[in-house]
Amino acid sequence: MTAPGENMRVNGDRLWDSLMEMAKIGPGIAGGNNRQTLTDADSEGRHLFQRWCEASGMTMGTDRMGTMFATRPGTDPDALPVYVGSHLDTQPTGGKYDGVLGVLAGLEVVRSMNDLDIRTKHPIVVTNWTNEEGARFAPAMLASGVFAGVHTIEHAYSRKDPDGKLFGDELNRIGWVGDEEVGTRKMHAYFEYHIEQGPILEAEDKQIGVVTHCQGLWWLEFTLTGREAHTGSTPMNLRVNAGLAMARIMEMVQGVAMENQPGCVGGVGQVFFSPNSRNVLPGKVVFTVDIRSPDQAKLDRMRAKIEAEAANICEALGVGCSVEAVGHFDPVTFDPTLVSAVRKAAEDLGYSHMNIISGAGHDACWASKVAPATMIMCPCVGGLSHNEAEDISKEWATAGADVLLRAVVETAGIVE
Numbered sequence: 001m002t003a004p005g006e007n008m009r010v011n012g013d014r015l016w017d018s019l020m021e022m023a024k025i026g027p028g029i030a031g032g033n034n035r036q037t038l039t040d041a042d043s044e045g046r047h048l049f050q051r052w053c054e055a056s057g058m059t060m061g062t063d064r065m066g067t068m069f070a071t072r073p074g075t076d077p078d079a080l081p082v083y084v085g086s087h088l089d090t091q092p093t094g095g096k097y098d099g100v101l102g103v104l105a106g107l108e109v110v111r112s113m114n115d116l117d118i119r120t121k122h123p124i125v126v127t128n129w130t131n132e133e134g135a136r137f138a139p140a141m142l143a144s145g146v147f148a149g150v151h152t153i154e155h156a157y158s159r160k161d162p163d164g165k166l167f168g169d170e171l172n173r174i175g176w177v178g179d180e181e182v183g184t185r186k187m188h189a190y191f192e193y194h195i196e197q198g199p200i201l202e203a204e205d206k207q208i209g210v211v212t213h214c215q216g217l218w219w220l221e222f223t224l225t226g227r228e229a230h231t232g233s234t235p236m237n238l239r240v241n242a243g244l245a246m247a248r249i250m251e252m253v254q255g256v257a258m259e260n261q262p263g264c265v266g267g268v269g270q271v272f273f274s275p276n277s278r279n280v281l282p283g284k285v286v287f288t289v290d291i292r293s294p295d296q297a298k299l300d301r302m303r304a305k306i307e308a309e310a311a312n313i314c315e316a317l318g319v320g321c322s323v324e325a326v327g328h329f330d331p332v333t334f335d336p337t338l339v340s341a342v343r344k345a346a347e348d349l350g351y352s353h354m355n356i357i358s359g360a361g362h363d364a365c366w367a368s369k370v371a372p373a374t375m376i377m378c379p380c381v382g383g384l385s386h387n388e389a390e391d392i393s394k395e396w397a398t399a400g401a402d403v404l405l406r407a408v409v410e411t412a413g414i415v416e
């Protein structure tokens with residue numbers, strides 16, 4: 001009879017089949033997914049996840065932000081649970097694995113614990129956080145932010161998507177407003193397994209990322225006000241060109257990021273022109289600058305410089321300029337005890353591994369404000385993510401889930 005620890009591995013085929021099944025919901029147009037938060041596709045994916053959890057003997061709870069918590073009981077009902085989570089919502093041109101791997105690997109951990117008849121002192125709770133991506137409703141990691149007390153639920157419910165629909169109305173429409181008050185749950189520990197979304201692990205030929213930190217972020221939403229005018233008959237010297245101001249600000253952001261290398265990034269992913277007509281100079285341009293760094297001082301210096309330079313650019317062009325921070329979190333240091341549990345699991349399993357700082361933000365960043373938290377990463381092909389071509393191997397997916405299983409079980413305390 002082998003001790004549970006020796007054969008403590010997940011069923012990689014079952015994990016992979018679940019990933020492929022979930023990927024059928026909210027398909028993209030190029031092999032990825034478009035399962036944006038609070039859409040009908042999101043709801044369909046939630047129902048599938050709930051069915052799988054209940055078939056694995058778990059009970060589902062949902063809070064008022066729609067976050068789902070599937071519980072596998074422990075032997076000590078008073079012990080705080082070990083949470084394992086991520087997100088099922090995707091970018092509009094997202095991949096099949098960003099977030100989904102972490103939720104379904106959490107489910108696979110429970111399925112494997114059932115197969116191996118493993119009992120733990122602490123309960124296990126598998127979590128699907130609402131609106132991690134922040135693509136449809138800013139900011140990102142919205143539900144975990146409310147859970148951690150960073151945002152009020154009223155602020156969250158008031159968020160608008162590009163069509164002017166309110167978060168609260170859409171959550172009601174899909175029928176996923178739960179009865180639990182947000183943030184009342186207490187965690188013994190939180191683990192999140194996620195694809196790296198960057199090139200390091202693949203380039204270094206490492207199977208596991210032992211995530212020690214996550215870089216901090218600012219999302220600065222600029223609103224520039226020009227004067228709508230004819231693009232043909234308006235002389236160049238009479239233009240109040242908000243589009244030109246935006247272009248100069250984007251170039252400046254690139255320069256600020258490059259002069260602060262290494263260890264920071266800056267760019268723009270979303271722009272709205274109004275009236276967005278080919279032969280009308282824009283009266284209004286709204287765009288979000290995304291800057292990140294693991295270095296708090298550098299991150300704040302970049303923000304100050306970008307805002308000051310943007311004001312100068314707009315003044316020189318006679319363009320109105322206002323800016324609002326619509327997303328932010330400071331650099332995160334994950335819990336050293338949990339980080340060690342991840343590293344030990346990778347070593348015991350014989351998986352190559354390295355320490356890594358997460359470039360992307362995750363719900364674990366907010367979970368770390370209310371509980372010991374950490375992450376595990378697997379490589380992704382070419383480091384590509386937030387692209388329908390996002391790809392991983394079954395072997396990579398399985399290795400990370402094996403590490404997750406062992407780290408979670410060790411933290412939850414095996415009961416013989």
Ligand code: HGY
Nearest residue numbers: 132133140141360361
């Ligand atoms: O923006 C991020 O880092 C994450 O994908 N929400």
Ligand code: MN
Nearest residue numbers: 098099132194
């Ligand atoms: Mn993600």
Ligand code: MN
Nearest residue numbers: 091098133386
């Ligand atoms: Mn993402």
